[in-house]
Amino acid sequence: MRRTALITFIIFATTLLVGKVSFGTIYIEIEKIRYEGDAELIKDVENNSDLLRKYRSTQKIWVNIAENSYLMIEEPDKGNDLIEKYGKLKYKERHYTLDYGLNFAWDGTDIPSERIYDNYTSDEPNYIFYKGKLVKKVRLTMPDGDKKKAHIYAYMYYDTADEEQTNAYIQEIESSDMPQEDKDREIQAAREALDKKAVKYLEWIWVDEDNNELQIFLRKHESTQNTKTEYNVLKISVDRDFEDRIFEKTLSDFKVKVIKG
Numbered sequence: 581m582r583r584t585a586l587i588t589f590i591i592f593a594t595t596l597l598v599g600k601v602s603f604g605t606i607y608i609e610i611e612k613i614r615y616e617g618d619a620e621l622i623k624d625v626e627n628n629s630d631l632l633r634k635y636r637s638t639q640k641i642w643v644n645i646a647e648n649s650y651l652m653i654e655e656p657d658k659g660n661d662l663i664e665k666y667g668k669l670k671y672k673e674r675h676y677t678l679d680y681g682l683n684f685a686w687d688g689t690d691i692p693s694e695r696i697y698d699n700y701t702s703d704e705p706n707y708i709f710y711k712g713k714l715v716k717k718v719r720l721t722m723p724d725g726d727k728k729k730a731h732i733y734a735y736m737y738y739d740t741a742d743e744e745q746t747n748a749y750i751q752e753i754e755s756s757d758m759p760q761e762d763k764d765r766e767i768q769a770a771r772e773a774l775d776k777k778a779v780k781y782l783e784w785i786w787v788d789e790d791n792n793e794l795q796i797f798l799r800k801h802e803s804t805q806n807t808k809t810e811y812n813v814l815k816i817s818v819d820r821d822f823e824d825r826i827f828e829k830t831l832s833d834f835k836v837k838v839i840k841g
Contacts, residue, residue, distance in 0.1 A: 604646045605822045606700070606796075609815040610639040612654070614662065615808045622808050635662040639811075642826050643700040648673065649827045650698045670696045671827040678834060685834035691841050699795075710735045712781075720784060720798055723814050729787040730798050736778040746774045779804055786816075 615625045617632035625632060636657040643650050653667040667678035669685065675696045676685040688694020697704050712735035720730050753766045784799040800811040823829070 603818040604644065605819055606641070606643045606645070607815070607817040607822050608639075608641045608643075608796075608813060610641070611810075611812045611814050612637045612639055613810045613812075615810075616806060619805045622803065622806060625808050625810075635660040637663060641700075642822065643698075644822075644824075644827070645701060648701045650696060650700050651827055651830060652698075653678070653830075667830070668696050668698070669827065669830060670698065670701065671831055676831065676834075676836070678830070683834055684837045685831060687836055687838045691839055694839055709733055710737050715782070717787075718784070722798070722816075728798060729789075729791075730784040731787055731793060733783050733785060734781065735783075736775065736780050738774060738778050742774060742777050746770050776805060 614635045614637075615622060615629070615632045616635075617628075621628040621631050637654055637660055638657065639652060639654045641650075641652045648670065649672075650670040651667065652669075653665070654663065655665045656663050665680045667680070669676040669678055673689070674687055675689045675694060676687055677694065678685055686694070696702070712733040715732045715734050718730050718732060720728050722728060749770055750767050753763050753770070756763070758766075780803045782801040783797045786794045786796040786798050788794055796816070797811065798813045798816075802809040802811070
C-alpha cells in the first residue's frame with residue numbers, strides 16, 4: 581500500500597459537536613505552502629523564499645456534521661513532487677484513505693492509527709491547544725474581500741515518545757545526588773532540546789459576530805527547525821455550495837480494500 585505522509589493539518593474543535601454553531605455543512609478550500617531549508621532561513625520565509633524549497637498544494641474539504649461525514653482531498657500544484665494526490669474520507673462510520681494512484685480506498689476503520697480524527701465530526705478530535713496562548717485579536721481580510729474576526733493562538737506539539745523520554749530523564753536528574761546547580765543546568769538543557777523537536781503552531785481562529793470562537797482556522801503556520809507550512813483559507817461556504825452526494829460519489833470511484841490488523 582502506498583501512503584503519503586501528511587503533517588497533520590488540524591482544523592475544527594469539539595465545539596462543532598456540542599451545538600455552538602448553527603450550520604450543518606461546510607465546504608473549505610485551503611492553499612497549502614510548505615517551505616524546506618536551512619533553519620536560519622526558515623525563520624523568515626517571507627524574505628528568504630527564493631532560497632528555500634517550496635511546495636504548493638490545494639486542499640478541499642467537505643463536511644456534513646449531522647451525518648458525521650468528512651472528505652478531504654489534497655492535490656499538488658505543478659512542480660510539487662513532495663506528495664501525490666490523495667484523500668481522507670469518513671462515510672457511514674467507515675474510515676478510508678483514498679489512493680488515487682492505485683484507485684483503492686483503504687478501509688482502516690478497525691485499526692486505531694488509520695481512523696480519521698478530523699475535528700469536524702470526531703468524538704476524539706485532533707485539534708487541541710497544547711497549552712496554547714491567545715496572542716492577539718485581529719481582523720483578517722479574506723480573498724473574497726470579506727473581513728472576519730480572528731484570535732491568534734500559539735502552541736507547541738510534542739511527540740509523545742520524545743516527551744516521555746525527556747520527562748523520565750528529568751526525573752532521573754532530580755533524584756540524583758548531583759549539586760542543584762548542575763541539576764538545574766541539565767534539566768534546562770533537556771527542556772530546550774525537547775522544544776527544538778516540537779512542532780510550533782500559530783493559528784488564526786475564526787470568531788463570529790457574537791464573539792464566539794468557531795474553532796475554524798482562517799490561517800495556520802506549522803513550523804519545525806527545517807520546515808514551515810502555511811495554510812491559508814481561500815474559501816469557506818456554510819450551508820451552501822455543497823454537493824449532498826459528494827461522499828457517496830467519491831467512494832464509488834474507488835475499489836475498497838480493508839486493512840486488517
